[in-house]
Amino acid sequence: MIRVGKHIVQDLMRNRFILAYTGLLLVLSVSMFSLDSDPGKATLSLLNLVLLVVPLVSIIFTTIYFFNSYEFIELLLSQPINRKVVFFSEVVALSAALGMAFMIGVGLPLLILNPGGATGYMILAGLLLTWVFVSLAFVAALSTRDKAKGIGLTLLFWFYFELIYDGFLLYIIYAFSDYPLEKVTLALTALNPVDLARILILLKLDISALMGYTGAFYQNFFGSSQGVLVVGVLLILWAVAPVLLAWRKFSRKDI
Amino acid sequence: MITVRGLYKKFGKLEALSNLYLDFEKGKSYAVIGPNGSGKTTLIKSILGLVIPDEGQLQCEGTSILNHWHYREKIGYMPQFATFPNHLKVGQLMEMMKDLRPGHYVLDEELIQAYQLADISNKRFYTLSGGTRQKVSAALAFLFSPPILILDEPTAGLDPYAVEILKSKIQNERTSEKLFMITSHIMxxxxxxxxxxxxxxxxxxxxxxxxxDLKSSTRESRLGKAIVAMLQRQPEKTTV
Incomplete structure (x- = not known):
């Protein structure tokens, strides 16, 4: 596994995209802190980067990389190497490379320029979101043989979790506004990793007062260490479950 | 050495392989022939575990190969279309393959020398022509001196000089210890x-x-004609 993973990481490093992505994140993070004198506000601006750009890049890059390394995978599979090893090396190498890019591009500036506050949660959420979207990308890439369709599917996943799902959630809240919905919405956010990450960070930014009664309820839940643990576990589940689904597809795939 | 028992594979509605029984024995050299789309490559890819059969048993030296991978240590494979990671250099690929197959192999670099691949070890694969890639692919198939060699249209795309080198290499390697499986359209x-x-x-x-046997039973002196005669004699009947 390490042997195969090493070659995939080497291959990823030859690809300049990861370096460019790290650089872009670094420039954006540092410039946000230099534009705003209040590190709290800069952190809030960075939130959008973490919630929108990081998942988008993670899912699209992983899908494109997977399709482009099809020859490499075919070559590996005709060698005495376990299919499982090839697949999980790909997953681990991509998760590690994109996670490292996030840590250097966003984590490091945050730790230096705004230690404390929501920083720890932001890094945790960004890292977990990266892995969630890497694993969703494998599902998309293994659902079709066509590269364009695969990329289309990843964009659909991204739109679904960033926009469509929230619209659907708002509709439910609006339609059933006469009923107490706190627990229902809490359960429904568990079905969207982006929402989980967003709420986790927002509550640490002490702006939950803006969110009214629900905000207070959320604060109660997410504010406790137990709530943070639950969110962490849910996000890890969101990263692991799609990988297992993708492995089922890959193990039966005709190369 | 390799036994195929009731192999069945469908791609969508297309039956690529239908109830196939075949034995491949050590020390022999097999030609797998048939029209385009007759299932030759699917058979080869099934043996390599690249294609997962729907039904049937595949064994290599008595043990099932389904969901196994150790048996591939014994196989050298030259695919029909040589595809390599584009931005990799030829030398890097060779080093990588050696690294990925740890253990004690007798490295056979005869083809690497004959095709002078050392001269292009600094070139990246996207700069190589199809024939040159095919040469790398051939050298790779023989590199670990495997007892089983599966060559899928090995001479397609090679220049006549390179074809002769490959042919004499195959002839020299045809010993009692090795099994060859070759597909081609050139009889x-x-x-x-x-x-x-x-x-x-x-x-x-x-x-x-x-x-x-085929030649004597059809009274033809050339393989191509013998095949045609055999097909005319028994239009649809299956002979084993």
Whole structure:
């Protein structure tokens, strides 16, 4: 596994995209802190980067990389190497490379320029979101043989979790506004990793007062260490479950 | 060495392989022939575990190969279309393959020398022509001196000089310890390189036996004509 993973990481490093992505994140993070004198506000601006750009890049890059390394995978599979090893090396190498890019591009500036506050949660959420979207990308890439369709599917996943799902959630809240919905919405956010990450960070930014009664309820839940643990576990589940689904597809795939 | 028992594979509605029974024995050299789309490559890819069969048993030296991978240590494979990671250099690929196959192998670098691949070890694969990639692919198949060699249209795309080098390499390696499985559409070439023949059509086996038997039973002196005569004599019947 390490042997195969090493070659995939080497291959990823030859690809300049990861370096460019790290650089872009670094420039954006540092410039946000230099534009705003209040590190709290800069952190809030960075939130959008973490919630929108990081998942988008993670899912699209992983899908494109997977399709482009099809020859490499075919070559590996005709060698005495376990299919499982090839697949999980790909997953681990991509998760590690994109996670490292996030840590250097966003984590490091945050730790230096705004230690404390929501920083720890932001890094945790960004890292977990990266892995969630890497694993969703494998599902998309293994659902079709066509590269364009695969990329289309990843964009659909991204739109679904960033926009469509929230619209659907708002509709439910609006339609059933006469009923107490706190627990229902809490359960429904568990079905969207982006929402989980967003709420986790927002509550640490002490702006939950803006969110009214629900905000207070959320604060109660997410504010406790137990709530943070639950969110962490849910996000890890969101990263692991799609990988297992993708492995089922890959193990039966005709190369 | 390799036994195929009731192999069945469907791609969508297309039956690529249908109830195939075949034996490949050590020390023999097999020609797998058939029209385009008759299932030759699917058979080869099934043996390599690249294609997962729907039904049937595949064994290599008595043990099932389904969901196993150790048996591939014994196989050298030259695919029909040589594809390599584009931005990799030839030398890097060779080093990588050696690294990925740890253990004690007798490295056979004869083809690397004959094709002068050391001269292009700094070139990246996207700069190489199809024929040159095919040469790298051939060198790679023989590199670890495997007892089983599966060559899928090995001479397609090679220049005549390179073809002769490959052919004489195959001839020299045809010992009692090795098994060759070669597909090709060039009958004269297969006559030189193989002793047995398996004819596939629409995923079904139409003939399996030695080339000599086929020639004498059809009273033809050339393999191509013998095949045609065999097909005319038994239009749809399956012979094993």
């Amino acid at each position: 004269s070439e297969l006559e030189e390189l193989t002793s047995e023949v398996a004819y596939l059509d629409s995923g079904k086996l139409r003939y399996a036996g030695s080339i000599e």
